[in-house]
Amino acid sequence: MLVAMGGAVSPHLASGLKQELGLVRAVETGTYRGWSARRLARVFPRVVTIELSPQLHQTAMKTLRDLPNVECRLGRSVDHLSELAHERVPTLYWLDAHWSPLFEASAGEADQCPVLDELKAIGPGDAADCFLIDDARVFCASPRPPYDPEHWPTLAEIFDTIRELHPGHYLTVVSDIVIGVPAGAKHVVDEFSRHPVRHWPLAARLARYLLLGVLRRVQRWAGER
Numbered sequence: 001m002l003v004a005m006g007g008a009v010s011p012h013l014a015s016g017l018k019q020e021l022g023l024v025r026a027v028e029t030g031t032y033r034g035w036s037a038r039r040l041a042r043v044f045p046r047v048v049t050i051e052l053s054p055q056l057h058q059t060a061m062k063t064l065r066d067l068p069n070v071e072c073r074l075g076r077s078v079d080h081l082s083e084l085a086h087e088r089v090p091t092l093y094w095l096d097a098h099w100s101p102l103f104e105a106s107a108g109e110a111d112q113c114p115v116l117d118e119l120k121a122i123g124p125g126d127a128a129d130c131f132l133i134d135d136a137r138v139f140c141a142s143p144r145p146p147y148d149p150e151h152w153p154t155l156a157e158i159f160d161t162i163r164e165l166h167p168g169h170y171l172t173v174v175s176d177i178v179i180g181v182p183a184g185a186k187h188v189v190d191e192f193s194r195h196p197v198r199h200w201p202l203a204a205r206l207a208r209y210l211l212l213g214v215l216r217r218v219q220r221w222a223g224e225r
């Protein structure tokens with residue numbers, strides 16, 4: 001089965017971290033349709049989102065034009081991150097520049113998951129910087145073709161890279177997100193991890209409830225055969 005990369009960022013987690021740490025902006029890598037940028041724009045006064053595909057960048061510029069606090073940038077995430085990172089601008093980073101053939105017009109097949117280079121491009125940044133990296137499951141067990149497993153780092157490599165740059169950060173995985181935050185914000189992550197679903201939009205919770213119901217029926221049917 002082909003696994004789709006990508007889920008939208010949790011505004012609840014982003015907002016909790018912003019309040020706890022005084023974060024002043026969000027930076028997203030991999031704009032795609034602008035879904036997470038829109039969510040982040042409800043939480044932060046400034047959002048920067050970076051997209052490699054000129055076509056997706058153009059579309060996102062149009063879709064997000066009603067949000068004056070969102071800046072759409074075109075290009076490789078690493079090139080922009082080194083310029084954006086700042087020692088006195090506490091930032092939430094949503095790192096999601098992950099190539100997927102299931103995402104129409106997705107760019108980046110030649111470098112399918114640049115997350116280690118992204119972290120290094122950000123460098124030590126601000127001590128309060130937070131890192132949310134989507135698609136954690138792919139770092140726990142490398143993906144099958146057409147993904148190239150060589151392009152995807154392991155979870156340990158991601159943890160080591162964050163640790164090297166931010167020795168005091170608390171690191172964990174919740175709901176398919178690799179999370180690295182200052183140790184003092186651990187309780188925000190703990191609260192999110194206890195109730196990740198409660199913070200989903202109502203439609204998503206309803207869809208999950210119906211899907212789980214169908215899955216249970218299929219399991220029961222398969223068990224009775």
Ligand SMILES: C[S@@+](CC[C@H](N)C(=O)[O-])C[C@H]1O[C@@H](n2cnc3c(N)ncnc32)[C@H](O)[C@@H]1O
Nearest residue numbers: 006030032035036052077096097098106107108
């Ligand atoms: C999984 S989608 C992002 C979904 C989006 N972040 C969201 O939450 O709604 C990945 C996106 O990253 C883009 N991408 C791939 N490599 C990139 C790179 N090196 N720099 C910037 N964007 C990249 C792809 O074109 C695609 O649009």
